[in-house]
Amino acid sequence: MTAEAREAGPRTDPAADGERPLNIALLTYKGNPFCGGQGVYVRHLSRELARLGHRVEVIGAQPYPVLDEGYDGLSLTELPSLDLYRQPDPFRTPAREEYRDWIDVLEVATMWTGGFPEPLTFSLRARRHLRARRGEFDVVHDNQTLGYGLLGDLGAPLVTTIHHPITVDRQLELDAAETWQRRLSVRRWYGFTRMQRRVARRLPSVLTVSGTSRQEIVDHLGVRPERVHVVHIGADTDLFAPDPSVPRVPGRIVTTSSADVPLKGLVFLVEALAKLRTEQPGAHLVVVGKRPTEGPVAQAIERYGLAHAVEFVKGVSDAELVDLVRSAEVACVPSLYEGFSLPAAEAMATGTPLVATTGGAIPEVAGPDGETCLAVPPGDAGALAAALARLLGDPELRARLGRAGRERVLRRFTWARAAQGTVEHYREALARAARPAPGRAPGRRTAPAAAPGAATAGAAVPEAAVPETAVPEAAVPEAAVPEAAVPEAAVPEAVTPQAAAASETVYSESRATC
Incomplete structure (x- = not known):
């Protein structure tokens, strides 16, 4: 929060819903607005919350979120990690x-042994930061960190997306995965999902973006419906809007693929393009994302001789991205699974067929086959x-x-x-926090009973890396998180584990890095 915002004190004008405006801490362990959906979510949600009259402080780690400027009460607080996966030296x-x-030692040790530490280490840093600022926020909103550090008392009710x-x-x-070594690396890299499952089951309020995701959260994570x-x-929809002055490029298909992973289904779109060009040789594909140098997509492009027909673009501005989508005759989402699919909604908003x-929640966004899109099996x-041939050959259907x-x-x-x-769920969380628990006198707080295997309050957390199996299911007691710096002797001299090298391939292809 900026000094000016703190000095201004709480807002007095009512919010858009007529009630008291809220001070919101919006957490995101990764905020890159150009890779994956988390940064996009934080950017646009924070702006619209500020428009409704609330004060929003985004607290994030590298790559830091990009927030829209010119909105009173919208600010960014940087909570840096060691940024172990930054380019060009991941x-x-x-x-x-x-x-x-x-916490820094834990972050490095997890990375060296092939794991992905950022959800856990960000949660621990966020916990420390929020507790030091107790009373400043009405609600804490976590954007899918789901780390152990966010369990327990954060000084404000927690809502999680x-x-x-x-x-x-x-x-x-x-x-x-084609080899056991690859499967081992994948399992180790995604080891943090065990923590996320445990944390999710203890959350009082979970928001999600689609009915499909809701059911999978219940089924996969065990959260009560x-x-x-x-x-x-x-x-x-102001930015992604039709513009007749932008000419359509004949045969152009556009898609977004933030990472070369099976989830995105890009390899099937490349294969489809090869089939399509036998009948429509002018068809070509523009991919918003980084060109892969190896892996299934790169191999498919080479195998079908499509290097001249598939273009990759990255680092484009919002305006350039919108014009690119507008210029396409067809937009395509070939994913095997999506929890929502922002690219589908954005393409539809521009009027691009x-x-x-x-796959996943895409039908919930794209709508019925033949009415608002053409739908195909993943x-x-x-x-x-x-489907691409049908649309490219039928201008009336495209319109x-x-x-x-x-x-x-x-x-x-x-x-x-x-x-x-x-905001409706923020206010519900505040009302729930204000109600006394059943059987408890108002105003009286009772410490919860320790779960079996939970850490004992006051016990020291060792300053070496914590094995996955050593992290208890219960919330980390407040006294168990030491604030002191690690002695020099605890800092390893050099990277040695071979597991880090084995996991680099998984890292480079994983959505978790976005």
Whole structure:
């Protein structure tokens, strides 16, 4: 929070819903707005919450979120990690002077042994930060960190968004793994999902972005159904809007693929393009994402001789991205699974006709086949090719689906609606926190009984890396998190585990890095 915001004190004007404006801490362990959906979610939700009259402080780690400027009460607080996966030196060895405390040692040790530490280590840093600022926030909103540090008393009620269970990504990666070494690396990298499952079951309020994700959170994570609430997200319909002045490029298909992973289904779209070009040689694909240098997609492009027909673009501005989508005759979402699919909503918002699979929650966004999109089964290159050929060859169908898609997004999927729905759950969380627990006298607080195997309050957490099996299911007691820095002797001299090298491939292909 900026000094100016703190000095201004709490807002006195009512919020858009006529009630007291809220001070919101919005947490995100990764905020990259150009890779994956978490940064996009934080950027647009924080803006719309500020528009509703609330004060929003985004607290995030590298890559830091990008927030929209010019909104009173919207600010960013940087809570730095060691940034171990930054480009161009992922899996780097930090210098001795970079270590600040035992959390840094835990972060490095987990990375060196092939795991992904950021959800856990960010949660521990966030816990410490929030407890030091007790009383400043009305509600804490966690964006899918699901780390042990966020259990227990944070000084304000906790609301958590789970876009979809990362266990789905894990299973798809395991299904695609061809060797036992690869499967071992995948299992180790996604080891944090065990923590996320344990934390999710203890949360009082979970928001998610679709009905499909809600059911999977119940099934995969074991969260009670009554605790999971759907708040649809959506497109920035002011930015993603039709513009007749942008010419359509004949044969252009556009898709978004933030990472070369099986989940995104890009390899099936490349295969579909090869089939399509036998009948429509002018068809070509523009992928918003990084060009892979190896793996299934790169191999498919080479195998079918499509290097000249598949273009990858990255680092484009919002305006450039919108114009790129507008210029396409067809947008495509070939994913095997999506918890929501922002690219589908954004393409539809521009009036660009959509071909999409029926994987995960995509039908919930894209709508009925033949009415607002053309729908195909996931993983079916032949069906993709047929749908793309049908749309490219029928201008009237493209125009009809484009209009209907835009109307569907305006009715159902906007960030303004998402912010309003989210605030309703903030206020429910505040009301729930104000009610005394059954059988307890108002105003009296009783410490919960320790779960079997839980750490004892006051016990010291060792300053070495904590084995996965050593982390208890219960919340970490407040006294168990030491604040002191790690002694020099506890800082390893150099990286040695071979597991880190084995996991680098998983890292480079994983959505968890976005």
